[in-house]
């Protein structure tokens with residue numbers, strides 16, 4: 001049985017679907033979680049959100065200790081500030097997909113320098129919330145099919 005894919009979400013994403021729909025759309029994070037589970041082809045998913053940097057770091061450590069098969073992370077504003085999340089991700093040996101709902105490169109210069117991109121296997125940005133199931137599909141391809149229990 002493969003180990004879970006961790007999908008981690010950073011600050012304010014618990015409010016997704018409630019403001020700036022022209023950038024982030026109308027879909028809520030709970031609906032995004034459902035989309036991810038549907039795209040997972042039977043792989044286990046751990047889906048979490050926090051407004052606290054330390055909690056995201058602890059979850060990366062948990063993913064490492066659990067032997068998680070891959071991490072998908074939307075670090076939100078921590079993308080541009082957190083060397084600590086970058087350092088934690090560096091310790092993870094599996095694939096990492098950095099995900100953004102908006103195309104951060106099309107936005108103001110403060111959104112252009114991602115610490116997480118320096119350690120990510122791949123980056124998805126600008127697909128809206130549909131980027132999440134796309135990331136899950138890509139992750140499933142990278143880690144291979146779910147193995148049935150012997």
Ligand code: CA2
Nearest residue numbers: 012013015016019024076077100101102
């Ligand atoms: O596009 C993304 O997914 C971002 O990671 C979202 C972050 C922003 O700081 C990044 O530059 C790009 C902001 C998340 C704000 O959360 C929201 C809360 C309510 C409605 C919409 C977004």
